[in-house]
Amino acid sequence: MIVRVICLFILLCFSGAAQAQNPDGFSIDLAADHVEVTSNFSGATVVVFGTMDTKSDGLAITLKGPNSQVMVRKKENVMGMWLNRGYIFFKDVPHFYSYAVYGDEKKLAPSSVLAQNEIGLNALVIRPEDEDELEESIPFQEALIRNWQKTGHFPLNSNQITMQGGRLFRADFQLPSNIPTGTYKVSAYSFKGGKIVDSRDKLLIVEQAGFSALVKNFALEHSFAYAFIMLLIALLTGLFSGFLVRQKKSA
């Protein structure tokens, strides 16, 4: 909380400076541009602040996670058993997506405008690796969204952007504990009369930190040493427990 207050303070100073250059300008910033995944990580809140353009009448912010190739498989009944049969690859799927709007999403802009900028859950573009599979991929695509809504990677509804007084706005995004590490992009859009008049981007880094990062890097870079240290730990606990067992039995 203290961190947030400090960030808010810095941001206010910052936006003050920005205002000096462009008094009516549109600007955003993150309370923290790093999310550190440590050993007791249980999710995080990403706070996006900004000042609204005086001439604009709407706002939307999207938060998109690292893109990866995703495979969706379908189970089918084969001789009484449910086996994985069909599959479709999707390319460049953000592993996390969330969005926030100011006011009513439907009044913001025509859906075609929102779709072009991937604002809103139905606007997210998920394309199969093989363009010929576009039609048959639809149920797979719906399943992908359904599955990731369940794990908290995709939203069930939009978040709200709240006005903090004056032109200062704020939006909170919840990151679940099973968040993938990587680079995320925060995009903010300023609307006027159903059109996007301005936009701002910020990058958000989600990475392992502390002990977690140490272990991960060590395991990747010195995999032999990592394996041997682990074996040593296993042998020591084995010795110790064998010792305890024999003490108990002889007692």
Next chain:
Amino acid sequence: MDIYLPIAEISLHLEVILGLGIVVGFISSVFGIGGGFIATPFLIFLGIPPAFAVGTQAVQLVSSSLSGVLGHWSRGNVDVQVGSVMLAGSLTGTILGVGIFHFLQYTGQIDVVINILYVLLLGTIGSMMLFESAKTLLHQKKDEHAGRSAFWHKATEKLPYKVSFPRSGLYISAVVPITLGLIGGLMVSVLGIGGGFFLVPAMIYVLGMPTHLVAGTSLYQILITTAFSAILQAVSNNTVDVVLALMLMLGSLIGLQIGIYASQYIRGATSRLLLALMLLAVCFKLAGVLFIEPHEFYNVEVEQ
């Protein structure tokens, strides 16, 4: 409390992993088997990818088999010669298993295949054990003298490369223990279990080893195989999570202590009956996943 697994990159409840470790340790001290058959499916059920469950389980097995083999070693109940010949098979089996695992992952059938194999293994061994222990309990029958069955004697008699194993008093073809080891190695690297519950009866009935040497020898073999598998999985696939392994080992250390007290009250045929029921319960749970129509027909996997 949540704990983040740095290699598997997911967050789990600490209590759940510790609890699982305690159950595994308890089972291994009361029933004298590894408990991997509960740990691996449960880890997968918790959302840990199969590769990480199997890889990490190898480390936990190193610890539990070492703790088990020590007692047998001090009593001289390990036939190093038979164990080492079996190792020739099991180390090959481990490498083969890692390859098979990769192939199944590639074709997308890994979870299904693991499921089917567990159902078959647990179902067969569970029902055999249930039948045997129930019979013993009902008739209060004395344990029959165990030994090589006539069928296996005939079946393996003609095989080449006969070797003498003086410690066990055997003169048999090396092909047989190597084959048993091969199957054991496959179990370690595909299913994440030591395979003791398969190896022990097989060594008695197929090899004809003296009963008092079987447990120690199989544990000796499992210890080295799982250590090899752990190194292989950590170096080639990076699928061994040290935090997860540590929590499991810690839990199992606690469970082992509880189990020692409990085993004073649970004995012989009763304990085998309980174990059989437990094996069958896990079997039915996994069979349910396989045969009952799922709520969600699709599953999602992110390619690395």
